[in-house]
Amino acid sequence: MRPRELASGLSLFPARTPTLLPATHTNSYALGGREVVLVEPATPYDDELRAWIEWARSLEGIGRTPVALFATHYHPDHVGGVDVIARELGLPLWTHEETAKRIGPEKVARRLVDGDEIRLDGPALQTWRVLETPGHAWGHLCLWEPLQRTLIAGDMVASEGTIVIIPGDGDMTVYLAQLQRLRALDAALALPAHGDPIDDPNALFDRYIAHRLAREGRVLAAVEAAGALGANDVDLVPIAYADTSPTAWPFALFSLQAHLAKLVAEGRVLSEEGKFRKRARRQSL
Numbered sequence: 001m002r003p004r005e006l007a008s009g010l011s012l013f014p015a016r017t018p019t020l021l022p023a024t025h026t027n028s029y030a031l032g033g034r035e036v037v038l039v040e041p042a043t044p045y046d047d048e049l050r051a052w053i054e055w056a057r058s059l060e061g062i063g064r065t066p067v068a069l070f071a072t073h074y075h076p077d078h079v080g081g082v083d084v085i086a087r088e089l090g091l092p093l094w095t096h097e098e099t100a101k102r103i104g105p106e107k108v109a110r111r112l113v114d115g116d117e118i119r120l121d122g123p124a125l126q127t128w129r130v131l132e133t134p135g136h137a138w139g140h141l142c143l144w145e146p147l148q149r150t151l152i153a154g155d156m157v158a159s160e161g162t163i164v165i166i167p168g169d170g171d172m173t174v175y176l177a178q179l180q181r182l183r184a185l186d187a188a189l190a191l192p193a194h195g196d197p198i199d200d201p202n203a204l205f206d207r208y209i210a211h212r213l214a215r216e217g218r219v220l221a222a223v224e225a226a227g228a229l230g231a232n233d234v235d236l237v238p239i240a241y242a243d244t245s246p247t248a249w250p251f252a253l254f255s256l257q258a259h260l261a262k263l264v265a266e267g268r269v270l271s272e273e274g275k276f277r278k279r280a281r282r283q284s285l
């Protein structure tokens with residue numbers, strides 16, 4: 001059922017979007033008791049847009065007034081409805097400059113940076129701190145409310161589907177560092193863009209970090225198995241992802257490339273003419 005009331009001044013409205021299966025929806029959240037920020041103007045579909053706008057308008061009836069839209073990042077399953085929603089509701093969009101650059105600077109009224117605060121008036125004042133957490137996408141933003149220890153997590157983690165790191169758009173080294181930073185918040189509740197609310201965020205962050213490091217180990221082992229001649233990324237996928245279904249391999253290739261970029265940057269793997277091989281251990285004298 002939607003919307004779902006998660007707490008006072010915090011509701012969830014999932015809408016169907018063209019996202020990555022098995023996820024089929026992107027979550028929007030209404031933050032704030034009296035002044036409200038609406039997170040993720042995501043859906044591009046007419047029927048879902050109508051339902052979304054109706055939801056946003058219904059908030060007025062219970063004394064909650066939307067003052068702005070907020071987007072965590074520029075992927076189409078997060079900003080696909082921004083034009084229609086901004087026009088219909090007459091609301092400004094607040095997001096990061098990297099998102100503004102990609103969706104059109106004229107659409108963004110307020111550029112948020114790490115450390116900014118969004119203060120929302122209500123029966124209880126809510127103060128959301130802006131965290132810049134790149135890695136999945138440049139300029140990706142999370143929001144952190146330290147009293148209830150609630151995190152709007154965007155696409156940093158998901159309780160449904162996987163987070164894809166595409167080189168050029170994301171960066172595995174940066175992503176892992178930002179996951180560690182989110183882990184250190186010791187959040188009580190993480191609200192992802194896809195899937196249900198997460199009541200034990202630390203366990204999920206730990207699982208994500210361990211999973212990525214285990215995969216990195218498999219990628220490194222696959223490169224090592226290719227020997228002195230090395231192998232290209234496409235040929236490494238079936239080895240490094242032997243434990244996953246071949247239907248997942250086209251996306252696995254992106255993650256593998258992201259892992260390889262990290263290993264190359266760390267000097268553990270050499271890349272020459274599209275082939276990857278393990279860097280020989282330095283000989284000691």
Ligand SMILES: [Zn+2]
Pocket residue numbers: 073075136137155
């Ligand atoms: Zn995304």
